[in-house]
Amino acid sequence: MIRVMLADDHSIVCTGLRSLIEDCEDMVVAAEATDGNMTVEKALETKPDVLVLDISMPGLDGLEVVSQLKALTPRINIIILSMHEEEHCVIEALELGAKGYVTKRSAPDDLIRAIRKIHAGGHFLSQKASEILAYRVSLDPVALDPIASLSSREKQVLHGLATGKTIGELSTMLGLSDKTISTYRSRLLKKLGLKNNVELALFAVRNRIINI
Numbered sequence: 001m002i003r004v005m006l007a008d009d010h011s012i013v014c015t016g017l018r019s020l021i022e023d024c025e026d027m028v029v030a031a032e033a034t035d036g037n038m039t040v041e042k043a044l045e046t047k048p049d050v051l052v053l054d055i056s057m058p059g060l061d062g063l064e065v066v067s068q069l070k071a072l073t074p075r076i077n078i079i080i081l082s083m084h085e086e087e088h089c090v091i092e093a094l095e096l097g098a099k100g101y102v103t104k105r106s107a108p109d110d111l112i113r114a115i116r117k118i119h120a121g122g123h124f125l126s127q128k129a130s131e132i133l134a135y136r137v138s139l140d141p142v143a144l145d146p147i148a149s150l151s152s153r154e155k156q157v158l159h160g161l162a163t164g165k166t167i168g169e170l171s172t173m174l175g176l177s178d179k180t181i182s183t184y185r186s187r188l189l190k191k192l193g194l195k196n197n198v199e200l201a202l203f204a205v206r207n208r209i210i211n212i
Contacts, residue, residue, distance in 0.1 A: 009035060017111070053078055
């Protein structure tokens with residue numbers, strides 16, 4: 001049996017997903033959660049084979065949940081199930097380690113296939129997510145706007161670090177753990193091709209994220 005965990009703050013959605021999964025002879029709902037912090041706790045406690053995660057969650061949002069869980073249990077299989085089809089959501093989810101991205105407009109047709117494929121060791125993208133990824137790959141990376149590639153949370157962390165805030169101060173200000181802030185910092189450095197906080201600050205000034 002494939003043990004599936006559902007994480008969505010809408011009870012109607014959870015009820016529908018539970019019914020969909022329970023109709024499959026090879027699947028069972030192992031746990032449910034209605035906010036980001038609960039999702040992290042229950043996923044670590046129940047160790048599901050596949051976590052189906054809404055990107056818009058109270059507390060920690062879905063992307064922050066992916067970041068924390070992949071840091072704590074790297075082998076976890078996560079499918080993002082979302083109404084959002086923006087490029088940055090799809091790209092960031094995959095960069096953080098999600099194995100699948102299914103848009104709510106394509107569920108339930110795609111979701112069961114996604115669960116089975118990811119449980120077997122593969123990846124799965126709904127048609128819209130695949131189109132977004134294909135378009136991104138087709139672009140000249142040099143021509144991409146580096147600011148446009150950043151999520152709103154990454155921009156917040158970039159602004160904070162560039163203005164001299166410590167990881168601890170940002171952790172308190174944004175309500176995230178020190179480890180999560182450090183993960184965002186590492187991801188910013190990698191995305192922007194920078195080496196340290198000084199270069200982050202210079203980048204922020206050049207791109208008018210902060211003023212001096």
